[in-house]
Amino acid sequence: MSKNPSQTLWFTGLPGSGKTTISKAFSESLRENGKNVCIIDGDELRAGLCQDLGFGKIDRAENMRRAAHIAKILNLNGIYALVAMVSPYAEDRDMAYEIIGKDRCMEVYVSTPLEICEQRDPKGLYARARSGSNTLMTGIQSPYEAPREPSLTIDTSREDLSISIRNLNALLNK
Template identity: 55%
Template structure:
C-alpha cells in the first residue's frame, strides 16, 4: 500500500465537453508536482482494452467497469488516476465510485452545454449523428444522466482549463 493517499478523479460529461483536455492538464500539473498519475481515457480504452465492446447499454456499462478496475489498481499501486469518459449512466458511475472507494474517488461533472459540445465536435460525432451515420450518440439519441451530487461541477465553456485544474485539486 502506498505511503500517501492516491486519488481517482472521474470526469464525466458529453462528448466535446472538455474531459480529455482537462484530464491531460490535470495530469501535467500532478506530474509537475512529482506525483505519479495515469489518464484513463474512454477513447483510448475503446481502441485497445475495450475494443470488443459496442455502444449498447451493456457494453457501455462494461467499459465503465473496466475503467473503474483500472483506476482501482492504479490507486492501489500509488498512482493517481484521472478517468475521462462519458459514462452516461448514473448507476454504472455509482458502481465505479464504490469499486474504487468513495473516500478516494471524486466525481467531476463537466457540464458544458450540448450546443457548445456540438459546435466543438472534435471527433465529428455530432455531425455523424445528425446525418444518421451514428445512432447511439449520447446526448442526442442516447440519454446522459447527470450526476446528482458530484464533488465538483464545471463548465469548460466558462471556466479556463488552468482554473478548472486548480478547482479539482482543491476538492
Template identity: 50%
Template sequence: MENSTFIKNKKLLTWWLTGLSGAGKTTLARALAEDLRDQGYPVCVLDGDEIRQGLSKDLGFSMAEREEQSRRVAETAKILNQNGILAIVSLVSPSLQGRSLARDIIGKEHFVESYISTPLQICQQRDVKGLYAKAKLDSGLQLTGIGAPYEAPTNADCVIDTSQTELTTATQQLRAFLKE
C-alpha cells in the same frame, strides 16, 4: 499495498470526469495530469477513446456495453490507486448506475465525481471528433446526448462548465481535492 495509502500525506484519488462528447474531459484530464506530474505525483490518465482501442475494443455502445466499459476502467483505476498512482478518468459514462458502480469499485473515499457540464450546444459547436455531424446524417447513430441518454450526476463532487471556466481554474478546482 492498502487502498488507504497516501502520497506526500495526500490520499490517493481517482478523478472521474464525466460529460458529453466535446465537453472538455480529455483536455482537462491531460492538463490536470501535467500539473500533478510537475508537482512530482505519479498519475495516469484513463481516456475512454484510448481504452476503447485496447482494453475495451470488444465493446460496442449499447447501455450495457457502456456500463461494462465504466466497470473495466474503474477496476483499472482501483489497481492504479492501490499501487500509489493517482488516476484521472475521462469517460462519458452516461448512466448514474455505471458511475455508482465505479464509485463502489474504487471506494467512495478515493472517488471524485467531476461533472464536466458543458452545454450540448457548445459540445456540438466544438465537435472535435465529428460525432455530432455524423449523428445529424445518421439518425441510427446512438450518440450520447442526441440518440442515447445521458444521466447527469445529481450529487457530483465538482461541476465544471468548460465554456465558462478557464482551463487553469478548472485544473485548480480538481487539484484542490488532494488537500481535503
C-alpha cells in the same frame, strides 16, 4: 478522503465537453507536484482493452467496469487515476465508484452545454448523429444522466482551463 495518497478523479460529461483536455492538463499539474498519475481515457480504452464493446447500455457498463478496475489497481499502487469517460448512466457510475472505493473516488462533472459540444465536435460525432449514421450518440439519441452531487462541476464554456486546474487542486487539498 483527500489526504489519501492516491485518488481517482472520474471526469464525466458529454462527448466534446473537455474531459480529456482537462485531465491531461491536470495530470501535468499533479506531476509537477511529484505525484504519479495515469489518465484512463475512454477513447484509448475503446481502441484497445475495450475494442470488443459497442455503445449499448450493457457494453457501456462493462466499459466502465473495466476502467474502474484499472483505476482501483492504480490507486492501490499509489498512482492517481484520472478517468475521462462520457459515463452516461448514473447507475453505472455508482457501480464504478463502488469498485474503486468511494473514499478514493471523486466525481468531476464537465457540464459543458450540448450546443457548445456540438460546435466543437472534434471527431465529427455529432454531425454523424444528426445525419442518422450514429444512432447511439450520447446527448442526441442516447441519454446522458447528469451527476446528482459531483465533487466538482466544470463548465468549459464559462471557465478557463487554468481556473479548472486550480479548482481541481483545491478539491484534492480539502
